[in-house]
Amino acid sequence: MLDFAGDHPPGSWPHVLGLVDMDAFYVSVELLERPELRGRPVIVGPRDPDSRGVVMTASYEARRFGVHSALPMAIARRRCPQAVVIPRDMERYRRASELVMTVLRGYSDLVEVVGMDEAYVDLGGSPTPKARARQIKREVLAETGLTCSVGLGPNRLIAKIASDLDKPDGLCVLPRERFLEVIGSRPTRIIPGVGPRTEERLEQLEIRTVADLARAPEQSLAAVLGPSHARSLGRRACGFGSAEVAVGRERKSESRERTFASDQTDPTLMRREVAAMARTIATHLGTQGIGGRTVTLKIRLAPFRTFTRSRTLPEPTADADVVAAAAQALFDAFERDAPVRLLGVGVSNLVRAADAGPGSRDPAAAGAGPVQLALGQRPA
Secondary structure (H helix, E strand, O other), X not given: OEEOOXXXXXXXXXXOEEEEEEOOHHHHHHHHHOHHHOOOOEEEXXXXXXXXXXXXXXXXXXXXXXXXXXXXXXXXXXHOOOOEEEOOOHHXXXXXXXXXXXXXXXXXXXEEEEEOOEEEEEOOOOOOHHHHHHHHHHHHXXXXXXXXXXXXXXXXXXXXXXXXXXXXXXXXXXXXXHHHHHHOOOEHHHOXXXXXXXXXXXXXOOOOEHHHHHHOOHHHHHHHHOHHHHHHHHHHHXXXXXXXXOOOOOOOEEEEEEEEEEXXXXXXXXXXXXXXXXXXXXXXXXXXXXXEEEEEEEEEEOOOEEEEEXXXXXXXXXXXXXXXXXXXXXXXXXXXXXXXXXXXXXXXEEXXXXXXXXXXXXXXXXXXXXXXXXXXXXXO
């Protein structure tokens, strides 16, 4: 446990937020079924050695070789050829995630799920937030067999950063008063909102650490980042952030996608893939009592042009036939001028069954509705 509170214990903070972050979540879930792989480098991702897919997550043993999430599998295999590769099982991960979130809701009425493996928990109502955080860790382990790391902070920003300071299976308490003392020497990329491009621009100003960023004049930052981003980053570098927990934030969409090992030109095979993804999404939504009204096709043509097409149904539905028919209709209407590298299907405009009608049972109805171009992509 890392406790930097000193004279500023959590009980004295105006707000106390815990960021619960599951450790190497997808790999850890797989290791529950494969305990013999513990201690070995393990990657969750496509098994096909020729796949152009990416790493979903990696065990800490694999990370020592430079393997991380979103890394192309071809590079991951070169960096760690001895790694065991396990294909992803999203349904298993969702079940594990639901168990974790159920535990968290037993400790606070204010829980914001921000990912399958991550959630903010408002612990401001507890007189002993650190003790509550320890209890959360113990109960998550007892109920799921999985470990988590918890960051306690007075706002979302600090709680998020603190959760990464003591991983895996850690607990870090970080007050704002000691924020710069603790992370001031860290690279600027530790601050949410500092990606590779922003980091490059900051380096042009010789700003490399969080402390450098906190001291930088806002005018200098605005010259390379723009005034809004400059002001926001300057505040974050000083440890200021929102303490709001958005309870009950509804999921807005669900999607699946597949990157092909080789560029595809066979329309029959691709229509089958589109239908399979659509049916999987609809079935999963249906088991949760959720229907969707907008079906979206994502298609990436070789070498790297990405387009989306959307169709709005007459009513929200979780009918697998309707969703599959809509997705296939979008695929059929798309004029391809090159082989296909990736296909994806998404369903959005989600509503609970209690708020929806019965849904269209006629697959032909999926052909109705406007076709829309999203994400500012140009037409094919």
